[in-house]
Amino acid sequence: MARIAWTLKDMPSQRGKRAYVTGANSGFGYQTALELARRGATVVLACRDASRGQEAMRAIRAEVHDALLELAILDLGSLASVRAAAQEELAKHAPLDLLVNNAGLMTPPTRQRTSDGFEVQLGTNVLAHFALTGLLLPAIERAPAPRVVTLASIAHRQGRIDFDDVQSEKAYVPMRAYAQSKLANLMLALELERRLRRGGKRSVSVACHPGVAPTNLLTNVGPKWIAFVRRWVITALSNSVPGGALPTLFAATASEARGGGYYGPQGLGEVRGNDVGEATIAPQATDEAIAARLWATCEELTAVRFLDV
Numbered sequence: 001m002a003r004i005a006w007t008l009k010d011m012p013s014q015r016g017k018r019a020y021v022t023g024a025n026s027g028f029g030y031q032t033a034l035e036l037a038r039r040g041a042t043v044v045l046a047c048r049d050a051s052r053g054q055e056a057m058r059a060i061r062a063e064v065h066d067a068l069l070e071l072a073i074l075d076l077g078s079l080a081s082v083r084a085a086a087q088e089e090l091a092k093h094a095p096l097d098l099l100v101n102n103a104g105l106m107t108p109p110t111r112q113r114t115s116d117g118f119e120v121q122l123g124t125n126v127l128a129h130f131a132l133t134g135l136l137l138p139a140i141e142r143a144p145a146p147r148v149v150t151l152a153s154i155a156h157r158q159g160r161i162d163f164d165d166v167q168s169e170k171a172y173v174p175m176r177a178y179a180q181s182k183l184a185n186l187m188l189a190l191e192l193e194r195r196l197r198r199g200g201k202r203s204v205s206v207a208c209h210p211g212v213a214p215t216n217l218l219t220n221v222g223p224k225w226i227a228f229v230r231r232w233v234i235t236a237l238s239n240s241v242p243g244g245a246l247p248t249l250f251a252a253t254a255s256e257a258r259g260g261g262y263y264g265p266q267g268l269g270e271v272r273g274n275d276v277g278e279a280t281i282a283p284q285a286t287d288e289a290i291a292a293r294l295w296a297t298c299e300e301l302t303a304v305r306f307l308d309v
């Protein structure tokens with residue numbers, strides 16, 4: 001595994017760049033927006049809840065007084081909201097240098113559905129980001145050196161794309177559905193890179209994962225005392241939230257990050273560490289036939305088609 005000595009100090013200036021970060025009000029999305037703003041980017045915080053988005057903007061401005069921030073209302077649990085948010089962004093006619101597909105949710109104990117009827121982890125983590133990427137691609141392609149960054153997870157290694165029950169309708173096992181969604185995030189990021197290269201496009205697609213860190217994703221699940229214990233254990237053993245955001249920031253800004261790369265922390269089985277490096281890609285994530293089938297499934301379910309081969 002190749003370690004890359006890259007820290008926040010190495011992050012290049014982002015002045016003049018426009019970045020769109022999903023789920024920017026919390027966890028790694030917030031940390032990513034903060035650091036991009038600190039380096040001078042105009043950051044669009046794409047959040048489903050206006051007041052949580054505004055609170056995040058206030059918190060960023062408390063640290064970075066001249067931060068260039070915009071709020072976009074984006075509910076990834078609704079394709080109508082994805083289309084409306086993309087339309088709003090495209091209407092600005094601003095080249096989009098960076099899209100960070102960060103937002104996500106993990107393992108609701110019972111099967112839940114998005115407003116389009118998709119199993120909520122597939123719908124939010126995967127389908128909505130697929131649609132958003134396709135819809136925003138015209139703006140992304142207008143930037144000089146654009147990147148699309150997608151957050152996967154160590155959990156992808158346990159994943160399998162179950163085309164017979166991709167929506168977990170026959171059987172819902174929370175972790176299985178989450179692992180499938182994160183495997184899909186990684187496979188689609190790699191497939192996006194292949195399609196961008198085949199299509200002679202300017203954008204590159206880079207994937208990353210944060211290790212494990214005590215964000216709301218992991219600590220807000222279950223009764224309060226379990227959440228408290230989980231937060232304590234995860235804080236003691238795993239990554240910090242700023243440490244977990246480092247692979248995203250590397251993928252988003254480092255000259256060393258390459259299209260088709262997958263980056264994560266290098267300590268304790270990629271769970272933690274402030275050193276970014278190449279992350280382990282599970283063998284099933286490299287199956288190009290499955291990736292092409294997954295892409296077609298996403299196109300069918302979202303009715304968003306792009307970079308067709």
Ligand SMILES: NC(=O)c1ccc[n+]([C@@H]2O[C@H](COP(=O)([O-])OP(=O)(O)OC[C@H]3O[C@@H](n4cnc5c(N)ncnc54)[C@H](OP(=O)(O)O)[C@@H]3O)[C@@H](O)[C@H]2O)c1
Pocket residue numbers: 022023024025026027028029046047048049052074075076077078101102103104105106124151152153154209210211212213214215216217218
């Ligand atoms: N934490 C970890 O250890 C870990 C490990 C591996 C991968 N990841 C990945 O890291 C990414 C970020 O998660 P996090 O750990 O930073 O968790 P987090 O603090 O819970 O942040 C998740 C963000 O996603 C947003 N979100 C959820 N559902 C949404 C929807 N329907 N529409 C729009 N936004 C939505 C949340 O908004 P609200 O605040 O409104 O809910 C929040 O801003 C996820 O993709 C996750 O899979 C996390």
